[in-house]
Amino acid sequence: MGDVLAGFHAAWEFESDSVLIRFERGIRTPKLYQALGERRIPHEAIAAVTLSPGKRGTVVLHAVPRPGADPLMEAAAGQLKDGCDPYRLVLPAERETLAEYYADELRAQLPPDDGGPPDRYLVAAPEAPLQFKAYDGKASFDGKLVSFRWFWTGASSAKWKAGDQSFPVTALSGIEWRSPEVFEGHLRLLRRDIPVAQPAQADQDPAAVVFGLGYGPVHESLPFAASILAAIRTSGPALTSDGVGAAPASSVRRDPADIADRIRHLGDLHQAGLLTDQEFTTKKAELLAEL
DSSP, X not given: OOEEEEOBSEEEEXXXXXXXXXXXXXXXXXXXXXXXXXXXXXXXXXXXXEEEEOSSSEEEEEEEEOTTSOHHHHHHTTOSOGGGOTTEEEEEGGGXXXXXXXXXXXXXXXXXXXXXXXXXXXXXOOOSOEEEEOSSEEEEEOSSEEEEEEOTTTOOHHHHHHOSEEEEGGGEEEEEEEOTTSTTOEEEEEESSOSSOOOSSGGGOTTEEEOBTTBSOHHHHHHHHHHHHHHHHXXXXXXXXXXXXXXXXXXXXXXXXXXXXXXXXXXXXXXXXXXXHHHHHHHHHHXXXXX
């Protein structure tokens, strides 16, 4: 066990090859910290260490992550607020001298910067299975397959027409996460082989879920996105017999009660004029074929 530096909401344990960050659990601790629990950051995943004044009599020790080393920070793409950044340790100003000592010690242990991103993620991603509720559907990930099941109360007619979606990670090239704390947050899956361009609006894209007030919060949707990124990077594309990346599955088998529920919802859309007679008949036949 190495030396421990405790701050607000977290404590850093300095080990010979890494920093083990343990996050507190409490009503005032950011929910993202609580969801992460603890994280081990290898020295090779750190690009720099800074110490700067914070707010209201505090100092901030910041281990700047190396680009491409942490799937969580890659998914966040600079959108995390300072108060939720897991690489920042906030301490009382009277501990500045001690913090400076540990900052110098950590800097001395960082490997030389080779100027490029690593060939793999160096920090472990949150482990699957994971799931969360977005505004228009439920997203789930079992480590190999990302699934979206649409909600009647939030999903657009375009998503209802497309049906529930299921994508193997081997069919994905990446993700696009937009924080729910900004306007029109969403999680979009980027596919390797798309026959048509993905819709610009996430609420019309069957490969995306959108966020709303209380739906898709940072502490649920960001670890979810990071886990997918890590799986994509380690799996690589699945190849068909002709060497082309496998296309995503568009739906999953469901039980008869679920199929009946979906058909009732389609009937409501049809009666409301959101589906044509042909669209209703075609989609109904697709659902019945899954029995």
